[in-house]
Amino acid sequence: MDQRRGLLELLCLVLLGWTLLRAQAEPDGDPDDAHGRVENVEQKMSCPENCSCTEEGAVDCNGASLNEFPQELLSEQTRQLSLQNNQITEVTLEHLSRLLLLETLNLQNNRLTTQGLDDEGFHILEKLSYLYLANNKLTAAPRHLPPSLVSADFAANQLTKIYPNTFGQKPALKSVYLHNNKLTDAGLPENMFNGSDNLEILIMSSNFLRYVPKSLPTALYRLHLKNNKLEKIPAGAFDNLSHLRELYLQNNFLSNDGVDNKTFSRLNSMEYLDLSNNNLTMVPLGLPRNIVLLHLEKNYIQSIAVNALTPIRNLEYLLLHNNHLRSRSIHPAAFQGLKRLHTVHMYNNLLERVPRGLPRRAKTLMLLHNHISEIGRNDLITLYTLTELNLSYNRLTSAKLHREAFRKLRILETLDLSGNKLQALPLGLPKSLRVLKAKDNQMTEVPEGALLGMSSLREIYLTNNHLKLNSIYQGAWQELSALTTLDLSANMLSHVPPDLPESLEFLHLQNNRISSVSASAFLNTPNIKGIFLRFNRLSVHSVSEESFSHLSKLQVLDIGHGNISPNRGRGEEEEDEDLPYDEEEEKHS
Ligand SMILES: *[C@@H]1O[C@H](CO)[C@@H](O)[C@H](O)[C@H]1NC(C)=O
Ligand SMILES: *[C@@H]1O[C@H](CO)[C@@H](O)[C@H](O)[C@H]1NC(C)=O
Ligand SMILES: *[C@@H]1O[C@H](CO)[C@@H](O)[C@H](O)[C@H]1NC(C)=O
Ligand SMILES: *[C@@H]1O[C@H](CO)[C@@H](O)[C@H](O)[C@H]1NC(C)=O
Ligand SMILES: *[C@@H]1O[C@H](CO)[C@@H](O)[C@H](O)[C@H]1NC(C)=O
Ligand SMILES: *[C@@H]1O[C@H](CO)[C@@H](O)[C@H](O)[C@H]1NC(C)=O
Numbered sequence: 001m002d003q004r005r006g007l008l009e010l011l012c013l014v015l016l017g018w019t020l021l022r023a024q025a026e027p028d029g030d031p032d033d034a035h036g037r038v039e040n041v042e043q044k045m046s047c048p049e050n051c052s053c054t055e056e057g058a059v060d061c062n063g064a065s066l067n068e069f070p071q072e073l074l075s076e077q078t079r080q081l082s083l084q085n086n087q088i089t090e091v092t093l094e095h096l097s098r099l100l101l102l103e104t105l106n107l108q109n110n111r112l113t114t115q116g117l118d119d120e121g122f123h124i125l126e127k128l129s130y131l132y133l134a135n136n137k138l139t140a141a142p143r144h145l146p147p148s149l150v151s152a153d154f155a156a157n158q159l160t161k162i163y164p165n166t167f168g169q170k171p172a173l174k175s176v177y178l179h180n181n182k183l184t185d186a187g188l189p190e191n192m193f194n195g196s197d198n199l200e201i202l203i204m205s206s207n208f209l210r211y212v213p214k215s216l217p218t219a220l221y222r223l224h225l226k227n228n229k230l231e232k233i234p235a236g237a238f239d240n241l242s243h244l245r246e247l248y249l250q251n252n253f254l255s256n257d258g259v260d261n262k263t264f265s266r267l268n269s270m271e272y273l274d275l276s277n278n279n280l281t282m283v284p285l286g287l288p289r290n291i292v293l294l295h296l297e298k299n300y301i302q303s304i305a306v307n308a309l310t311p312i313r314n315l316e317y318l319l320l321h322n323n324h325l326r327s328r329s330i331h332p333a334a335f336q337g338l339k340r341l342h343t344v345h346m347y348n349n350l351l352e353r354v355p356r357g358l359p360r361r362a363k364t365l366m367l368l369h370n371h372i373s374e375i376g377r378n379d380l381i382t383l384y385t386l387t388e389l390n391l392s393y394n395r396l397t398s399a400k401l402h403r404e405a406f407r408k409l410r411i412l413e414t415l416d417l418s419g420n421k422l423q424a425l426p427l428g429l430p431k432s433l434r435v436l437k438a439k440d441n442q443m444t445e446v447p448e449g450a451l452l453g454m455s456s457l458r459e460i461y462l463t464n465n466h467l468k469l470n471s472i473y474q475g476a477w478q479e480l481s482a483l484t485t486l487d488l489s490a491n492m493l494s495h496v497p498p499d500l501p502e503s504l505e506f507l508h509l510q511n512n513r514i515s516s517v518s519a520s521a522f523l524n525t526p527n528i529k530g531i532f533l534r535f536n537r538l539s540v541h542s543v544s545e546e547s548f549s550h551l552s553k554l555q556v557l558d559i560g561h562g563n564i565s566p567n568r569g570r571g572e573e574e575e576d577e578d579l580p581y582d583e584e585e586e587k588h589s
Pocket of ligand 3: 215
C-alpha cells in the first residue's frame with residue numbers, strides 16, 4: 001500500500017510540475033489551458049448544466065459541449081468563469097451584465113465572431129483582470145476593455161483591427177498576446193498602449209506588420225515580432241525600451257538599410273536578440289553590450305566589421321550559421337575582448353580558412369559545411385579552451401593539414417573531421433580526445449602513432465574510408481584503454497582487427513570484406529555488447545561458433561543475412577557486389 005501511495009504522490013508531483021511548466025510556457029507555442037483553471041469541487045448551489053461550481057465563485061464549464069453562454073443558474077458571485085473548449089458563438093451585454101464581480105473570463109477555443117461579441121459587454125466588467133479569447137474567429141478586437149485588465153489573450157484569431165481603447169488606458173495591463181492574427185500596420189491605433197505604461201509582455205508574432213508599433217511602453221521586457229513583414233525599424237522605435245530583455249525579430253525582411261547603428265543601441269537590458277532569417281548582409285553596428293545570446297543565422301551576412309561584435313561584452317552564444325561569410329571578410333579583431341563568448345556556430349558559410357582571431361575562450365566551434373581546405377600551423381593557436389571542434393564536411397586534405405596545427409588544443413574532447421578528403425588519419429591530434437569522428441574521407445592509412453597516448457578516447461568513427469587491415473599500424477586499438485565504440489564499417493577489412501582493447505563494447509564492421517571469424521577473434525574483449533558484421537563475405541562455415549560463446553555481455557550480434565542466406569546458390573562474389581553500402585549513412589558531396 002505504501003508503495004502505491006508513494007507512486008500516487010509522485011504522479012501528483014509530476015502533474016503539478018507539468019501544469020506549472022505549461023503555465024509558464026512560451027505563449028507563441030500553445031496558449032491553451034494554462035489560464036484560469038478552477039477547482040473541481042461540486043456544490044449544491046445553483047450551477048449551470050455540465051459545469052462545476054465552487055463557493056468561492058469559480059465556475060468551470062471547460063469542454064462542456066456548450067453551444068450557448070450558460071446564462072441560467074450562473075451566480076452573480078461568479079469571479080472565475082471557464083468556458084474554454086466549447087462551441088459558443090455569442091456573448092452579449094445581457095449575458096455579462098449580471099457578472100459584475102467577474103475577474104477571469106476564459107473563452108478560448110470557441111466559435112466567437114466579432115458580430116457575436118458585444119462591444120459594450122466587457123466595458124461594464126470593472127473587475128475583469130484576465131480575458132482569454134484565443135482560438136476564436138474574431139476579426140476585430142473589442143472597442144473597449146475595462147481598465148482593470150491585467151492580461152489579454154487574443155492569439156489565433158483573424159484580427160485585422162485594434163482600437164485605441166482596446167489596450168489603451170489600462171494601467172494594470174501586463175501582458176498582451178496577439179500572435180497568429182492578420183494585423184497590418186493600418187489596423188493598429190496611433191498609440192496602441194497609450195496610458196498602459198506597465199505592459200511587460202507583448203507578443204505579436206505571425207501577423208503582417210511592416211513596422212514596429214509606435215510608442216511601446218517603457219516597462220516592456222519581452223517583445224516578440226517574429227514572422228511578420230518588417231523591412232525597416234523606424235528611427236527611435238526601441239529608444240525608450242531600456243527594460244527590454246528579449247526581442248524576437250526573426251523571419252522578417254530586415255536588411256542593413258532597415259536598421260542603423262542607433263536602432264538597438266539604447267536597449268541596455270537586452271540579453272536575447274534574434275535576428276535570424278532576415279536580409280542582413282553584415283552584422284549590424286551598435287548592438288548593446290548586455291546581449292548574451294545573439295541569433296544572426298540564416299541571413300546573407302558576408303562580413304563582420306571590427307567594431308560590430310566587440311562592444312557586446314557579455315556575449316556568450318553567437319549564431320552565424322547559414323550565411324555567406326568568407327574568412328577574409330571577418331576582421332581579425334572582430335572577436336577581440338569577448339571574454340565570455342564560448343559558443344560560435346559558423347557552419348554552412350563560405351569559409352576557406354579557420355577565421356583569424358576567433359574568441360580566445362571559445363569552447364564549442366562549429367565550422368562544418370564550409371570550404372576550408374587548409375589548416376596552417378598557427379590557425380588554431382589561440383583556442384586553448386576549446387573542447388569541441390567540428391570541421392566536418394569541408395575540403396581538408398592530409399597534405400594541407402599541418403601536423404602541429406592541434407598542438408595547443410590540450411583539452412579538446414570532441415573532434416569531427418568527417419566528410420573531408422583526408423588520405424590518412426592525421427598525426428598530432430590532441431591526446432585529450434574522447435570522441436573522434438573521421439568518417440566519409442578517403443583514408444587508406446592509420447599511420448604509426450596516430451592514436452598513441454589517447455587514453456581518454458571512448459568513441460572513434462572511421463566509417464566509409466578505404467582502410468585495410470595492414471594499413472592500420474599494429475597495436476593501434478590495443479592502447480586505447482577507454483575505448484568503448486569502434487566503428488570501421490564500410491572499409492576494406494578482410495578480418496576482424498586482431499588487437500582490440502578490453503574495454504570495447506561496440507564494434508561496427510559491417511560492409512567490409514571479412515570472410516571468416518576465427519575462434520579467437522573476441523578472446524580479449526570480454527565486455528563487448530554489440531558486434532555488427534552484416535554485409536561481409538561470411539558464410540555459415542566461416543564463422544566459428546566458439547567465437548562468441550564466452551561473451552557474457554553480448555546483447556546484439558548482427559551477422560545479417562549477407563551470404564548466410566537461404567538462397568546461397570547465386571554465388572558469393574556476385575551477391576556481394578549487389579550489396580548496398582550502409583544505407584542509413586547520409587550521403588554528402
Ligand atoms: C451537456 O452535455 C451533453 C453532452 O455531453 C450535451 O448533449 C448537452 O447539450 C449539454 N448541455 C448543455 C446545456 O449544453
Ligand atoms: C493618450 O491619452 C491621453 C489621455 O490620457 C490623450 O489626451 C491623448 O490624446 C492620447 N494620445 C493618443 C495618441 O491617443
Ligand atoms: C520616448 O520617450 C520620450 C520622452 O518620454 C518621448 O518624447 C518619445 O516620443 C518616446 N519615443 C518613443 C518611440 O516612444
Ligand atoms: C553611426 O553612424 C553614423 C553615420 O553612419 C556615424 O556618423 C556615427 O559615428 C555612428 N555612431 C556610432 C556610435 O558608431
Ligand atoms: C530579401 O532577400 C530576398 C532574397 O535575396 C529577396 O528576394 C527579397 O527581395 C529581399 N527583401 C527585401 C525587403 O530586401
Ligand atoms: C558535427 O556536426 C554535425 C552536424 O550537426 C553532427 O552531426 C556531428 O555529430 C557533429 N560532430 C560531433 C563529433 O559532435
